[in-house]
Amino acid sequence: MKREELIELLARRSGSSWELYEKRAHSRESRSTADGATVCERREEGWAARFWESGAGRFAAASSLERLAAAIRSAAALPGAPGPAPEWPEAASAPSPAPPEPGEPPREVFEALARELAAESRGEAVLSELTLRRGCVTERIANGKGGDAALASERLDGVALAVGRRGAAACEARLVFRAEGSLDVPALARRLADRATLPLSDRATPFPRGAWLLDPSVAAALLSALAPLFTADSLPPWVSRSRFASSLVTLVDDATADAAFDGEGVPSRRCVLVTDGRFRARLHDLASARRLGAKPTGHGARPSYRRPPAAAPRRLFFETAAGKAPLEILASVSRGLFAAAPTAPVRVDPAADRFCLEFTGVAIVGGRAQGPIAGARATGRISELLHRIAAVGTDRQFFPMPDPVGAPTVLVERCAFD
Numbered sequence: 001m002k003r004e005e006l007i008e009l010l011a012r013r014s015g016s017s018w019e020l021y022e023k024r025a026h027s028r029e030s031r032s033t034a035d036g037a038t039v040c041e042r043r044e045e046g047w048a049a050r051f052w053e054s055g056a057g058r059f060a061a062a063s064s065l066e067r068l069a070a071a072i073r074s075a076a077a078l079p080g081a082p083g084p085a086p087e088w089p090e091a092a093s094a095p096s097p098a099p100p101e102p103g104e105p106p107r108e109v110f111e112a113l114a115r116e117l118a119a120e121s122r123g124e125a126v127l128s129e130l131t132l133r134r135g136c137v138t139e140r141i142a143n144g145k146g147g148d149a150a151l152a153s154e155r156l157d158g159v160a161l162a163v164g165r166r167g168a169a170a171c172e173a174r175l176v177f178r179a180e181g182s183l184d185v186p187a188l189a190r191r192l193a194d195r196a197t198l199p200l201s202d203r204a205t206p207f208p209r210g211a212w213l214l215d216p217s218v219a220a221a222l223l224s225a226l227a228p229l230f231t232a233d234s235l236p237p238w239v240s241r242s243r244f245a246s247s248l249v250t251l252v253d254d255a256t257a258d259a260a261f262d263g264e265g266v267p268s269r270r271c272v273l274v275t276d277g278r279f280r281a282r283l284h285d286l287a288s289a290r291r292l293g294a295k296p297t298g299h300g301a302r303p304s305y306r307r308p309p310a311a312a313p314r315r316l317f318f319e320t321a322a323g324k325a326p327l328e329i330l331a332s333v334s335r336g337l338f339a340a341a342p343t344a345p346v347r348v349d350p351a352a353d354r355f356c357l358e359f360t361g362v363a364i365v366g367g368r369a370q371g372p373i374a375g376a377r378a379t380g381r382i383s384e385l386l387h388r389i390a391a392v393g394t395d396r397q398f399f400p401m402p403d404p405v406g407a408p409t410v411l412v413e414r415c416a417f418d
Contacts, residue, residue: 001065007142009069010051013076016144017052017085019264023305027135028102032110033128039104042135046305056080061306086286088143089266089296102154105132109183116189117162117196125164125173125196132158139302141265149265153258157400160188164196171199178400187397191217194340198360201372205417206363211336211390212378212415213329216397218339218359219407223251223316225346225355226382227405230273230283231299231311233292238353238383244279245386248322253283253299255314258404263309264300271297273316277387285311301403315398317406323394326409331367332391337376337417338362338369353381378415388413 003022010018025044030037047068048061058080060071114127139151157178164171173195177188194215214222229235230253254270261267264286273281284292285300288311301312330338339359347356358377363370393409 001069003065006047006049006065006069009072010049011144013053013072014051014085014144016088019050019088019141019143021048021263021302021305022046022140023137023302024139025135025137026102027133028104029131029133030105030107032107032130032132034114037107037110048305048308050308052085053080055084056082057085059308084290086264086290087296088145088286089147089149089264090145102134102136105134105156105158106183107132109185112185113160113189113192116186117192120189120193121164121197124166124200125162125193127160127162127192128172129161130158131160132156139263141261141263143265147265149261151259151261156183160192162192162196164193164200166197166200169200171196176400178398178404180398180404191341194360198340198362198372199343199374201360201374203363203371203373205337205373205376206370207335208418209414209416211333211364212412212417213333213336213338213364214407214410214412215338215340215361216393216395216407216409217399218342218357219318219410220397220399220401220405221342221346222355222357223318223407224401224405225348226350227313227316229350230281230313230316231288232282232350233288235279236350236353238381239279241279243277243387244274245277246389247277248392249277249386249389250275250319251316252319253313253316255298255403258315262298262300262314263302264296266296266298266300268298268314271299283311283313285309287311303402313403313405315404315406317398317404318392318396318408318410320392320394320396320408323392323396323408326393326395329391329393329409329411330364333364333367333411335366336364336415337373337378338364339376339378343375348382350382353383355380355382355385376417378417380416385412385415388415 023046058075060075062068142148160175251274283299289296300309340361344358390413391411396408398404398406
């Protein structure tokens with residue numbers, strides 16, 4: 001079956017109330033250990049369709065056009081979700097870009113990262129495995145209103161495994177990362193060393209409350225956990241638009257440098273969500289925009305072709321134009337804990353205004369590190385946490401969660417620990 005034939009099938013069933021999504025991905029992956037390296041190659045093709053028939057929306061997905069045609073017929077025989085079709089974007093037609101070929105993953109990184117890790121950990125951590133993947137993806141989104149958007153992207157990401165040992169104690173650490181440009185091997189080594197060696201400390205949390213200094217990776221994990229607030233149809237009662245967070249907090253979602261369109265063919269744009277601590281805007285896909293009478297913001301995200309798009313951040317980050325140097329922030333801490341790495345997924349309950357974050361880190365007294373702590377837990381109200389942000393750094397970094405989330409060093413002036 002040809003693409004044009006499938007479009008005719010959708011048009012016969014739905015008139016102009018349809019959308020066709022296609023995806024092709026190609027990646028090369030290397031897995032390296034001290035004994036050598038292996039390389040594999042992966043290809044993926046996926047198709048998905050959303051269409052409205054008899055006043056109800058339906059979704060079908062498959063790995064080929066022929067299977068998608070069968071899936072559409074099966075979906076049409078099932079009860080659909082009642083409601084109007086989205087206001088499809090009428091973007092100018094764009095020819096599908098030629099699929100780029102992914103280059104080989106850099107195989108020499110294993111030895112460089114192993115050396116840096118040994119130096120950062122003073123010989124207490126050993127790199128056991130490194131997987132690097134370089135891939136490229138092409139996508140095309142067409143709809144019954146004439147919209148036809150094409151995207152092409154490339155990515156280098158990976159997973160590093162290390163083992164830390166101190167006496168009879170051992171700890172295995174896993175670090176998932178994505179390169180924003182070239183790989184920053186020293187930065188990867190520092191994060192991996194912290195994850196592999198800090199849990200080996202026999203020191204517990206030295207005090208029940210104090211300042212809380214967050215490494216960029218921890219601050220990004222916390223921001224990612226709070227991201228659903230910006231796509232919710234309604235906000236919890238504790239959210240005040242005029243005083244959502246500290247006046248030092250500005251949050252932005254801007255994926256314009258990554259892709260010209262979102263997963264529904266809506267143009268990407270910069271969205272300022274919080275400025276000076278005030279809640280300014282939410283993120284919308286086509287469905288939520290129509291449901292709430294708002295304009296789509298270009299945040300229809302597709303984690304997989306097998307699932308319909310949904311509103312989600314695409315590149316969420318702290319704006320740090322007025323940030324402070326991390327060492328200056330550290331020097332301002334009279335007593336507190338530095339969270340170097342999360343040890344479990346961040347838990348948040350927006351309805352109850354509660355959060356819990358488990359981490360390993362370092363005790364701080366008088367602006368100086370006093371030694372590692374094996375593990376700690378910070379708990380409290382989300383509203384108080386946001387209002388108590390006392391400083392943001394200038395060292396913003398982006399982390400895959402799975403889409404990029406950017407955060408700098410963040411200081412919370414007061415928090416409870418156990």
